[in-house]
Amino acid sequence: xxxxxxxxxxxxxxxxxxxxxxxxxxxxxxxxxxxxxxxxxxxxxxxxxxxxxxxxxxxxxxxxxxxxxxxxxxxxxxxxxxxxxxxxxxxxxxxxxxxxxxxxxxxxxxxxxxxxxxxxxxxxxxxxxxxxxxxxxxxxxxxxxxxxxxxxxxxxxxxxxxxx
Numbered sequence: 001x002x003x004x005x006x007x008x009x010x011x012x013x014x015x016x017x018x019x020x021x022x023x024x025x026x027x028x029x030x031x032x033x034x035x036x037x038x039x040x041x042x043x044x045x046x047x048x049x050x051x052x053x054x055x056x057x058x059x060x061x062x063x064x065x066x067x068x069x070x071x072x073x074x075x076x077x078x079x080x081x082x083x084x085x086x087x088x089x090x091x092x093x094x095x096x097x098x099x100x101x102x103x104x105x106x107x108x109x110x111x112x113x114x115x116x117x118x119x120x121x122x123x124x125x126x127x128x129x130x131x132x133x134x135x136x137x138x139x140x141x142x143x144x145x146x147x148x149x150x151x152x153x154x155x156x157x158x159x160x161x162x163x164x
Contacts, residue, residue, distance in 0.1 A: 007054065007055075008055065010055075011046075011055050014044070014055060014058060015044050015046035015055075015058075016046055017045075017046055017047060022047075025045065025047065025048070025094060029093060029094055030093060030094075032093070032098070034064050034067055034072050034093075034096070034098075035064065035067070036064050036065060036066070036067065037063065037064060038063070038064045038098065038099075039061060039062070039063055039064075039098070039099035039101050039102055040061070040062060040063075040064055040072065040074055040096045040097065040098055040099050041059070041060070041061050041096070041097050041098075041099045042057045042058060042059065042060050042061075042062065042074060042076065042091060042095060042096060043058065043059065043095065043096070043097055044058045044095050045094045045095055047094075048092065048094040048095070050092055051070070051071055051090070051091060051092025051094070051095065052091075052092070052095060053089055053091045053095060054089075056078070057074075057076055057087075057089060057091075060076045060077075061076075061099050061101055062074035062075050062076035062077075062089075063075045065088060066088075066090070068090070070092055070093060071090045071091060071092050071093065072090070072091055072092075072093060072096050073088060073089070073090050073091075074088070074089055074090075074091055074096065075087070075088050076089065112128040115128060116128065
């Protein structure tokens with residue numbers, strides 16, 4: 001029989017609940033608050049069939065553009081042919097979790113603010129721009145001995161006879 005092309009085709013492992021994570025859904029899933037502009041990861045919970053996004057959006061990161069009673073509007077980029085379209089989908093809260101994509105940026109911002117405040121006290125100027133690592137410093141190899149290796153001449157006649 002030919003393979004099916006349904007909405008949930010080939011999602012047996014994709015939508016399966018993780019090991020030791022089956023059963024009831026924790027309350028934090030429902031009590032979490034989302035604000036417009038937050039980044040969220042679409043992660044389908046196979047136990048909840050309502051408000052489930054299409055399998056394409058599973059694992060994608062998007063921006064919240066709408067918040068309703070039970071669902072969240074997420075704007076996700078989708079490549080169609082040679083262009084990228086911003087798709088707006090409504091997904092139930094069970095299938096969404098806050099993204100950590102801006103975590104490093106926020107930590108760097110806090111650290112830079114601390115550095116700026118400290119430098120302002122001393123009356124100095126500092127650059128908070130990230131700099132590329134650059135090449136490793138050079139070094140001299142010491143205590144190495146040279147060994148000359150000479151090739152053994154290849155004798156065709158003796159090789160055909162089966163050795164020397």
